[in-house]
Amino acid sequence: MTSLDIDRLGRRAEAMLDELAAISEEPDRLTRRFLTPEHKRAAHLVAQWMAEAGMTTAEDALGTVRGHYAMAGEEAGANSVPRLLIGSHIDTVINAGKYDGMLGVVCGILAVEHFRDLGRRMPFAIDVLAFGDEEGVRFPTVLSSSAAVAGAFEPSWLDGRDRDGVSLRDAMQAYGLDPAGIPAAAMSRDEALAYVEVHIEQGPVLEHADVPLGVVTSIAGQFRTRVTITGMAGHAGTVPMGLRQDALLAASEMMLAAEAIAKAHPEASMVATVGQIGVKPGAINVIPDRVEFVLDLRAAADAPRHKALDQFLRKAEALAAARGCAVAFETYHDCPTAACAPWLQDQLAAGAGSLGLNPPRLVSGAGHDGQAMARLTDFAMLFVRCKGGISHNPLESATAPDMGAAVATLIRFIEDFRPPARAA
Template sequence: MASHDIERLGARAEAMLEELAAISEEPDRLTRRFLTPEHKRAAHLVGQWMAEAGMSVAEDALATVRGHYAGEGEAAGANAVPRLLVGSHIDTVINAGKYDGMLGVVAGILAVEHFRDQDRRFPFAVDVLAFGDEEGSRFPTVLSSSAALAGQFESRWLPGLDGDGIPLEQAMRDYGLDPQAVAAAAMRRDEALAYVEVHIEQGPVLEHQDAPLGVVTSIAGQFRSRVTVRGMAGHAGTVPMAMRQDALVAAAEMVVAAEAIARERPEAAMVATVGTMKVMPGAANVVPDIVEFVLDLRASSDAPRVKALAEFTHRCEKIAAARGCSVTLETYHDCATAACAPWLQQGLARSLEQLGLPAPRLVSGAGHDGQSMSKLTDFAMLFVRCKGGISHNPAEFAGIRDMGLAVAALITFIENFDPAGHRA
């Protein structure tokens, strides 16, 4: 078994996560959305930790904080080619837990700090990345920061509005970024050897198997579609039930239809969620005339996911017509199923075995920056057990020893990383 002070590594991770969790838009709960002042404060703190760990630090046009640990013989601060990329995200959902995303950033920093203390370099550089738009909790974008690094940013995202009517491009300027410089954030394929991310599982599989860590095989594909239902407003007391064109009742039927469609496809591990809905005009005594909601549809493979969205669209049209309403769907996020590279999975599994741990394999139902990064380079993920499988919730929890093991596994993985080993 490799020799690491697991408890110390885990305690360091917990202390850093606690410090990050104190940076929030709200005093009584953790909310840190993309390009807010709180995101900027968190990015500054992460950059400070990276510098203290021996990395040169930069921030790109999408506010991704990049810490660079130079390779053997590389001049300090130079852009090494090639580099192993390690990272995750520092944005959160509204009313979040403190481990989702942030653990992967902290783990990368602690791994580099370990090598700094050993005065150890590798034939490759190590870049630690702190992305800012993984959750999509502010703008109608998801993974835009990692997409920019992977050269996949779409200019059509720039006019997208947040809940206060602020477009993404304006928020970028307010943050101190240049929307015209997005292309400069892209990394070349020959610069990146691989991308590896440590993340809490956000599910109950590892806990059920009594395994602290697991190796991810793939990330489920995902749609996010904005659905707008239009009916006719009317007086709540005077419009007879049979004559109503109630957009909310139609929307409610559509939500139930989405649930039914997902339940009909258990073999695809399909899940459908509606977590946000806007009802207009929003008065207790007025029949709603416009309702907007977002459908989040995920599956373990793409063909059934595409078929399910088509069926959902058809059912929505039938429901709307039956109630004298109309409906439109706009799919603004379509992320294909992303497979983790087998050679990187094997590397992570060997690292767990060296720590005397089992190496269970599992699929991620949650989306991650790896889906963007797969367009740039091979990627893999190491999952960390979380209590009850709870995530996107203040009750989210990972134990100190499990986090320490995750950092140790990442250190071991980097020590054994052979970028030429997978070349055919």
């Protein structure tokens, strides 16, 4: 077992993340949406790093950058070899931090670079994957890139449009991708031994426990439901309060109802969020006649999550009717709770243990590409402490020593990786 310079690994990760963070749609903050020119620039940089680390590179039909580190004895051009998958995403939210997603890609590259430097090949290949549609901030899709790798891409997603009316299909073609190639992006179950992702925690548990790393046990399930309320526009000065059909007031009551429903299910760690809302006609002196918002509903178990959504839909219909409005719903994202494989959890914990660490086990309230990859293979996640638990925010922060510990843990995990025997 070779010695590892954790400080150097952490500094390398920090420098690479700084370089990625400089690629943004906006000059004064980090925003990099799926299939934008900035996403393409970031993908090219990641592919360059992969090649420098000794991997062959390719880009699939959804823009996922794939670095392949061949197994011992692998013949050039072999189409089907057993491989350990390591990855995360390089798209961001609006006004993002520089660690969310990108850290997992950088950790995978640095781990492979370690074995390249040793001239060492494993009895399995290693694929590092840089996905692009994890955040779901541009199109009404989430995890489409990783879903394509898992063979779970829905063709109807191609017709989804962003706020500018650009469809996913058109954006792919503008990026230089061919939608007809999506089926070829899927891996087979025989190829994929496991999927592992390193990610900042995006919560305060590890910092509170004063430990750098944690092993994830499961990822909470999630709904995204678009709610459209239709009322009647009118003059703000002449329509009496009792005669109004104010779509915005109806929407406001619905959002408060969602909050109350989530608070009523603390046993399921349920959370409800509305982070996007549109109001029309959008004039100061006109009563709103159309409001659209998206409800993000998450829970650690699927049964209470489904029950809560049903409760919200019924309550929203009643609130709309009470104000003389109509309401319509579109649940366009339903991602079930995904459990991390215990055998992978144990091997990640052992990797950290070899460094003298004892990582706690914890649930992820945030969604991740692992939820899509779970349709292909067993998966696990390693969380890295982040300051204040802050994420989706420029204040997002992780220390170089903690990131170095994550890379070192991943290296130890790969050194001792043993997939369970598969049934014949």
